[in-house]
Amino acid sequence: MLLAERPTFAGYRPWSSRRDAKEVDEHGSTLMTPRYLLQLCREQKLYQTPELNDKMYLHFKGFSKIENLEPYTGLRSLWLEGNGLTSLGGLASLTDLRCLFASQNCIEEITHLSTLHTLDTLNLDNNLLKRVSGLAGLTRLKTLQLANNFLKDKASVEGLKECPGITVLDLANNKLEDVDVVDVLAELPNLAVLNLMSNPVIAKIKNYRRVMISRIKSLTYLDDRPVFDKERLATEAWARGGPEAEKAERERQRDEERKAQDRNFEALKKLQTEARARRIEKYGEEETEPAYSPKLKQMRNDMLRKIDDDDNDNDDAGDAEPARREIAAAEGGGGGVAPIRRFVEMSTAGKRIGGGGGGGGGGVDSDSDDGDDDADIDQQQVTKKSQNVASPPPPPPLEQRRGEAVIVEHGDLLSEIAATIPHLAEARAAAAHGSWIREIPDDDDEEEEEDYDDAAEEADENIPAFEAEENGRLRLKSSRIGERREAWGEQ
Incomplete structure (x- = not known):
């Protein structure tokens, strides 16, 4: 049971209000007494039975000596950082210890660790070590951190040979200045990560990185950079x-x-060739370039004409000449210039208000007009739009709207869109004979719209319609709930 889960009873006082079990010696150092260790376990919410704890935090407590840890045989990680320890004695009973962190102490020699056969990580940074020793029994030691100590020459690191299993070694910020240190490090067969930064020996070794990589065959990380295979070769x-x-x-x-x-490219090319051969075998010869239908070509030409018309309104006539030539080439014309289609103004009732001049019908104008005629036509269009907004003609009676469709010229684009709606048979039939527009009731007249919808439902017919808006947008509607199509076209 965890100490934090202990039940309360009459007269029980939490440990924060009990007398502190901490004791100090004559020098002011904290004593590692059993009562104080038990109090630390309770404060850290550890087990009250010592052997059940697998970790223990004894760092920054002011201990000067390790003692009374014999009952804690189950410890695997022990933190002793930031104390005043001068020796590692008192850890012989912790045979299951895996990690020992004893940095920032006053340890001068590595001793009393021969029984810790399972020790994997030993951190002795920021101590007073002048010589590496006492590692003979640590057969499973992989990580050894000895940064910020007082190691100086080859003799001070000779003890590393006693532990050939070291994989990570940190000797940064020591006093190493003997180039023979490289000989000792080269004898560690499993050394993969080495840190020698902030040591005088680096400046004394010419081509330091090349020498270290070539001498230590198993090295994969040197100082602050990894060692890749290309660099090693x-x-x-x-x-x-x-x-x-x-x-x-x-x-x-x-x-x-x-x-x-190149091999990867050839392999990809081979895959593509094989896939193409299988496709030809299954479906026949390869398809040629797609041939577009006349309607799509006409749609493209209409878009180019619209761009050309905008250029005539804003720029000189010579700036639109490339677009005109492109339209003429697309339509197979000779040296002549393709005609420019003018917009046809229509009301929401489907009535034609007016259109551009010319004898082509439907607002077709010749491109041979001069700039003054274009300006007059533009002014007429602006006037017609303002008239359309100000006072649109009244819609026909409801009976007429139910029974007949008003046919108006508005371009092949809308006919194509109307013909593509699967469930509108009337739209397809109308598209076969020309374009069509059927008016729908005004949105403002709610009563008339309800009567219109009721009549449509009783007749069980789909009534499509186009709405003409001020900005040149045509909205295709249907009496079916949720059915709505929008298209851009010429009014």
């Missing part, structure tokens, strides 16, 4: 034949990369 070539061999090796690597990319 180039460094080993440098060790064999100098800068020329390194240059040749790097060129070989580049050639190999290019060859690999």
Whole structure:
């Protein structure tokens, strides 16, 4: 049971209000007494039975000596950072210990660790170590951190050979200045991560990084940078034949990369060829370029004409000449200029208000007009639009709207859109004979609209319609609930 879950009873007082079990010696250092250890367990919400705890936090408590930890045999992680410890004695009973963190203490020698056969990580940063020793029994030690100590020469690190399983070694910010230290590090067969930053020996080793990588074969990370395979191959070539061999090796690597990319490209090309052959075998010869229908070509030409017409309104006549030539080429014309279609003004009732001049019908105008005629036509269009907004003609009676459709010219685009609606048979029939527009009741007249909808439902017919708006937008509607189509076209 956790101490935090202990039941309360009459007269029970929480530990925060009980007498503190902390005791100090004559020097002011905190004593590691059983009562104080038990109090720390309770404060940290650990188990009240010592052997059940697998971790314990004893850092920054002011301890000067490790003692009374014998009952805590189940510990696997122990924090002793920031105390005044001078020795690691008192840990012999912790045979299951995996991680020991004892940085920021006053330890001068590594001792009393021979029984910790399962120790994996040992952190002794910021201590007073002058020599590495006492690692003979640590057969499973992988990570050793000895940064910010007083290691100086080769003899001070000779003890690393006693623990050949070291994989991560941190010797940063020491006093190492003997270049023979590299010989000791090269004898560690599993060393993969090495940190020697802020040591004088780095400045004394010429081509420091190349030397370290070539000497330590298992190194994958040196100081603050990883060691990749390409760098290792180039460094080993440098060790064999100098800068020329390194240059040749790097060129070989580049050639190999290019060859690999070429192989990948050829493999992809082969896959494409095989897929194309299977498609031809299954479906026949490959399809040629898609041929567009005349309606789509006409739609494209209408869009180009609209752009050309806008250019005539805003720019000189010569600026629109490329678009006109493109329209003429698309329609197969000779050297002549394609005509420009003018807009046809229509009311919401489907009545034609007016259109551009010319004998082409439906607002077709010749492009041979001069600038004054264009200005007059534009002014007439503006006047007609204002008249349409100010006083639109009254809609026909409801009976007439139910029984007949008002046919108006408004371009092939709307006919095509009307013909593509599957469930409107009347729309397809109208598209076969020309364009059509059927008026719908005004939105403002709610009563008339309700009568119109009721009549449509009784007749069980789909009544499509186009609404003409001021901005040149045509809205296609249907009596079916939720059915709405919108299209852009010429009014």
